[in-house]
Structures are given as C-alpha cells and as structure tokens.
Amino acid sequence: MFTQGRGPAGATIASRLSRSKTAPSVLLLEAGGPNADPQLRLLAQRFQTFMTPSMSWGYKTEPQAVKNGHNGGVVDYSRGKGLGGSTAVNFACWTVGPKEDYDEWARIVGDDFFNWNHATERRKRFEAYVVPENAEHAKYVEPVKEVHGSSGPVHVEVPSKWAKDVSFSLDAMEEAGLKINKDLNSGDVIGAAICPSTSSNSWRSTAATEFLQDTPKNLTILTDTQATKIIFNGKKATGVEANGKIYSSNKDVIISAGALDTPKLLLLSGVGPEEEITKHNIPMVHSLPGVGRNLGDHPFNFTLLQIRDDLNDLSQLADQAFAEAAKKQFIESGTGAYAQAYGIVIMAFNNATEELLSSPEFKALPPDVQAHICKRNVPVIEWINLAPPVPPAFDQTKTYLPACQVLMSTQSRGTVTLASANPDDAPICDPKIMTHPFDLLNYKLGMKALLKVLRSDAFARNTMSWVLAPRSDSHEDIMDHCAQTIATAWHMSCTAKMGRADDEMSCVDTDFMVRGLEGLRVADMSVTPFVFNCHVQSVAYTIGETAAERLIAEYALDG
Numbered sequence: 001m002f003t004q005g006r007g008p009a010g011a012t013i014a015s016r017l018s019r020s021k022t023a024p025s026v027l028l029l030e031a032g033g034p035n036a037d038p039q040l041r042l043l044a045q046r047f048q049t050f051m052t053p054s055m056s057w058g059y060k061t062e063p064q065a066v067k068n069g070h071n072g073g074v075v076d077y078s079r080g081k082g083l084g085g086s087t088a089v090n091f092a093c094w095t096v097g098p099k100e101d102y103d104e105w106a107r108i109v110g111d112d113f114f115n116w117n118h119a120t121e122r123r124k125r126f127e128a129y130v131v132p133e134n135a136e137h138a139k140y141v142e143p144v145k146e147v148h149g150s151s152g153p154v155h156v157e158v159p160s161k162w163a164k165d166v167s168f169s170l171d172a173m174e175e176a177g178l179k180i181n182k183d184l185n186s187g188d189v190i191g192a193a194i195c196p197s198t199s200s201n202s203w204r205s206t207a208a209t210e211f212l213q214d215t216p217k218n219l220t221i222l223t224d225t226q227a228t229k230i231i232f233n234g235k236k237a238t239g240v241e242a243n244g245k246i247y248s249s250n251k252d253v254i255i256s257a258g259a260l261d262t263p264k265l266l267l268l269s270g271v272g273p274e275e276e277i278t279k280h281n282i283p284m285v286h287s288l289p290g291v292g293r294n295l296g297d298h299p300f301n302f303t304l305l306q307i308r309d310d311l312n313d314l315s316q317l318a319d320q321a322f323a324e325a326a327k328k329q330f331i332e333s334g335t336g337a338y339a340q341a342y343g344i345v346i347m348a349f350n351n352a353t354e355e356l357l358s359s360p361e362f363k364a365l366p367p368d369v370q371a372h373i374c375k376r377n378v379p380v381i382e383w384i385n386l387a388p389p390v391p392p393a394f395d396q397t398k399t400y401l402p403a404c405q406v407l408m409s410t411q412s413r414g415t416v417t418l419a420s421a422n423p424d425d426a427p428i429c430d431p432k433i434m435t436h437p438f439d440l441l442n443y444k445l446g447m448k449a450l451l452k453v454l455r456s457d458a459f460a461r462n463t464m465s466w467v468l469a470p471r472s473d474s475h476e477d478i479m480d481h482c483a484q485t486i487a488t489a490w491h492m493s494c495t496a497k498m499g500r501a502d503d504e505m506s507c508v509d510t511d512f513m514v515r516g517l518e519g520l521r522v523a524d525m526s527v528t529p530f531v532f533n534c535h536v537q538s539v540a541y542t543i544g545e546t547a548a549e550r551l552i553a554e555y556a557l558d559g
C-alpha cells in the first residue's frame, strides 16, 4: 500500500491504514521537507506562515479576467509543501460547512456513505473540539455537543483569551441585523459567528502534528521525495517514480497531492484528456477528460476601515521590540499578546437574497444547482471580520477592522494543465475567477450588502475613516475595487471529481478508484463534486477518513 502527499487527506489515510489491526506496510512520500521548527506553528502568525518559501509551492494563477488591478490579474495560488501539506501554512479556520452540502455530495454520486450523518460520525472520530466555558462568551458561542468529537487527533479550539475587537465586531453585526450563530459547525452555518481554529493553546495543529507522530513501524515516511510519474503495467498502477527510483506497491497507489498537484501527476503519467497529454509527447495510458478540469475556488476581496484606537491592541505588535518580547513570552509561558493576537476570526454566512434568486443569472443555472442554493443552510456569501492582518503598506500604528467578502456557491470553473513534460515545472493554473455571470452578480450584490452593514450606525460610530472600499455602489466602482483586491481563499477543488459512471467528467468512483484503471485511487480535495461552502480543510480531513474507512473495509484490514 502506498500513499503520496502528506496533507490532511494523505496523512489521515496513511495513519488510519497503518494503525489498522492487520498493520499493512504503508509508504508515504512527501515532496517537501519536515517543517519541524515549532516556531512555524504560532497561531498569532497564522496569516504569514504561507509566505515561508520552503513551505510553499509558490504557485500563481494565469492572469484572471477580473484584471487591470494589481499584478495584472495574477493571483497568489500557494499550496503547502512538506509535512502537514497546506494545513501547515493555512489560516487555520475550522468550518465544516452546511449539512446540505454533504447530502448533495451523496445525491450527486449516488452513495449515502457521503451524507451529513455519516460524515459527522467520521469527523467526530478525528476531532477534538474545545470551547472553554466562559460566562462572558456564552452569549456568542455554545457548541452543539452531539456533532463534535472530543478526543480525536485533530485539535480545534476557540481560544480562551479574546482580543477586545471580537465582541465589538459581533455586537455590531448583530445590531446591523445579522443573527448570532453560536455554533457555525453544527451543520447550520447561517449568521455571524466565532470561527474556531485548528490549534491547541494557540499553537497551530497540522495534519502532521496530529496524524504522523509516534507512527507505527509499518508506516514509512519519506520527505523530499516528489513523485514524478505513476508506473503502470497495462491499466494497473504498480508504483511510482520519485528521485529517479521506482517504489512498487502490491496493492494500491493512492494520490493525495492536493487539487493542483494531483491532476499534474496524473497528466504527467498519461492519465487525463488526450489532447493535453499528447501535446507534451507523454505516452497515453488512459483517456479521462475530467482530469485538471472543473477547478473551482472561493474568490476573496477585502475592505478596510480604520476604527477607534481603543477597540484592539494589535497596533502594539507594530513595534518590533514589543513583538519580539511578546513572541518570547508566549513561547516560554503561553501568555501575553501572542496568546490572543489573531486568535479569533469572525465569519458571517448569508443565504441568497430575493434579488439574486429572481435574477436571470440564477434562473439560467441547472435546476439541481438552483434547488441546492435555495436550501436553508446553503450560503452564497461569506463575510469575514478581523482577518487577514493589514497589509504592510498601511500605517501599522493605527487600528483597523478588515472586513472581507468570500464568494460561496461558486459556478466558475477553470483548469489545471501542464506547462511541459518536466515534473519540476509548476502547473498552469487558471481558475477563471468570477467568469460565470452568476458569480459576478452574486459578488456585486454581496458587496453592496456588506457596504450597507459597514455603513450602519453600529459600525459607523466607531469608524474613523474608510481606508479601502469601493468609492460608491456603482457597478464601475465595485468592479474597480474588486480588481484591486482580488484573491482567492485557496480552496482549490474538483480537479479529479467524484461522480457517477455516466458522467463523462467523473474521474473517481465512490471507492476513490480512478475510473478505468486498477490499483490507483485519488483521495484529496481534487475529488469533491462541487466546491464546498466552507473553508475546506475539514472536508480534506473527512475525505481522508472516508477513503481510509472504505479501504479498511475492502481489504478487511481490521480483521
């Protein structure tokens, strides 16, 4: 048995399989290094870690149509590299998404194994969800205990110490008309809520710290080992090539390299759309039109308000000496400014408005997509307050409220293709952000609604100035601001999607087996049939757990 890629999906599978009763031999190959320095796991630095060059693949998108803005429309498309994969560099927000998304996945693929109830039971096995009891915070946060795990390996917490702006921001959202959702991870995501983080006592937890410690002898982990080709005997995968060596497998090869590198490896190995493979003179192994297609993501834009100085303490950290001392104090004693800086993000997920639902853009969507968007807990827009930190170009001694918009229920789809047959070349990533008319309208209506909230008295009376925002609600000003701040939330998905046999774009079946091949599975964010309406690391862990459960049953690994 062999798995490749050490992100949340790959690490979960390798850990579960190797710890099963029959203890099969599992080899895990990871292209990056060990990411061993604990200082790279400070939650207070969660928004900067991805800029550490050794921990990122450093990908960028092709110029996007929302252009004429910064960088000519080229958007950062980082992926985590090394132990923990993207969980070692991500923003550590933990959201599991709406229950209806899981049921929709089950409906699309025709298998109840993927529905909310089953997924919740699986998540409870790997989750350790901690919300400290605190009378002051009870107004804002109260977990629905039945849907959370308490003793799994993946640590999720609401830090016990809150910065001042947390309650300010939630109170203002409530006053502006949003409902407070005390547990956005109950399956009901709608409303303004505290978002827990993947951390323990403000130290980031990663797929590696959670699944790859104290590993059993039958699990071998090789770092700095990039798989460059899958080896086939006819239509059967028998191993992979990495660092000029062949690693053979007598059972399955499982690819968990993430939604950009999994299609890249499949294409390099001759599996994918014929025209894409032959154009690089790669020998064709198997035609699969969906590989590298359907790339979906969540576009992300931000606005910035300067607010009253007494509303948070983060400006202290602009003083280099103060920041160094705070970091030292936190590392030595777990206390001080670093124990609460950037500890909490506030999220507000919103349903579609009547205006969106009555638009021609909505009515042109396929009937099943329309039906899904109309469901109770399915959001079309997410707003984020208190993150990310203010870019260095702005005066760091001032106090700010970043307020962002993340597009949900996205319909735009792009591609991942090869730049060449050389495995060292980055893939060509073109997510075609907001090219679908529904996404464009949804973005504009969402941004107008966000501006209305930020202009409401609750925010206005605490706002000193608008630093970054559309100049007006006009189409031109909203799109101009969009072009200036466009990014994605790095939720790349669907590039080797799971689907039914009669869906010609389906790449894997519900056993994660690559269609038309033997001994080859894909289990990572590539396989989701649509872009989940949440921050997706929880989905990647769930995919790993689901694939492991299927394999353990198929090979009777638990005896």
Ligand SMILES: Cc1cc2nc3c(=O)[nH]c(=O)nc-3n(C[C@H](O)[C@H](O)[C@H](O)COP(=O)(O)OP(=O)(O)OC[C@H]3O[C@@H](n4cnc5c(N)ncnc54)[C@H](O)[C@@H]3O)c2cc1C
Pocket: 004, 005, 006, 007, 008, 009, 010, 029, 030, 031, 032, 050, 078, 079, 080, 081, 082, 083, 084, 085, 086, 087, 089, 090, 091, 092, 093, 094, 095, 225, 226, 227, 228, 256, 257, 258, 259, 261, 262, 265, 489, 490, 491, 492, 524, 525, 526, 534, 535, 536, 537, 538, 540
């Ligand atoms: C900057 C950033 C911020 C994010 N913020 C959040 C957030 O706050 N909340 C959230 O829920 N999600 C967030 N995400 C997304 C989330 O982290 C990912 O969706 C999730 O980690 C994907 O898991 P995966 O297992 O599919 O792939 P990955 O986590 O990307 O893991 C893939 C692994 O495979 C390895 N690999 C790739 N190619 C090869 C090869 N050829 N050979 C061997 N190994 C290979 C990679 O080095 C990596 O270790 C963020 C992502 C990024 C990049």
